[in-house]
Amino acid sequence: MKIYYSQSFLVKIKSLTNTEQKLIGDFVTSLQKNGFTGLPGRNKASTGVSKNHANRIKLIQFAIANCLYHYHIGYKSYDTSKKFGDWTSEYVVHYTNKDNDSIKLVAYGAHPPFKLPKNADLV
Template sequence: MGIKVLFGTKISAELQYLPEKDLVKILQFKQHVEIYGLENLAGRNKSSDDVPTNDPYWAEKVAKAQKYSLWHYHIGIPEYDTSQGFGNYTSEYILHYVKGENFIQIVDFTSHPPFKLPSESYLQN
């Protein structure tokens, strides 16, 4: 079942500066989620509070991820590493999103590693 997909104000303004091939992948993700929900995605999709315990900012990252219900999805940019199998593909770039009830709001797009959560300015609307 589909889920409504929204974009945060700051990332909405930045999408125009992305290469077309990257924007296409983001819009394909949006379309997939609107039709099928978060099931059967090619890339790894996980809660952003699943931070390695050896991360020096572990407590801060976990608290922020839980406060904002942050998740992230490996979007396949520039391409997927498929060695872990479908549904667990990884990529250099990830989409950060807020997961709500029957909606997600895409708020940021960053490289990974290192794993960084969106700044407060990306989480405000």
């Protein structure tokens, strides 16, 4: 799998701690070697917007149109109460997945609250 990076993600990663950079690096290395197989964290489409969100439909449409997903990276730590592969963490990496051969990392941040990347983050 090929990994690409948005311009804003490249700027963001420079401001992260060494631990965060290593976790993202481990994620990238795993993807390059094994694709999405064997990842410890939850990995899912970013269409699960709260039913109570005022702009729910608009956000879901944005996520679908831009093929947005997010992966729980394990920072500051994983909640391991669920099975391996479904572990969650406070911080996630957002990415676009438009085909099976490549992804683009576009944003990184804490949730809740869950925030989708902005249009500018996708470039």
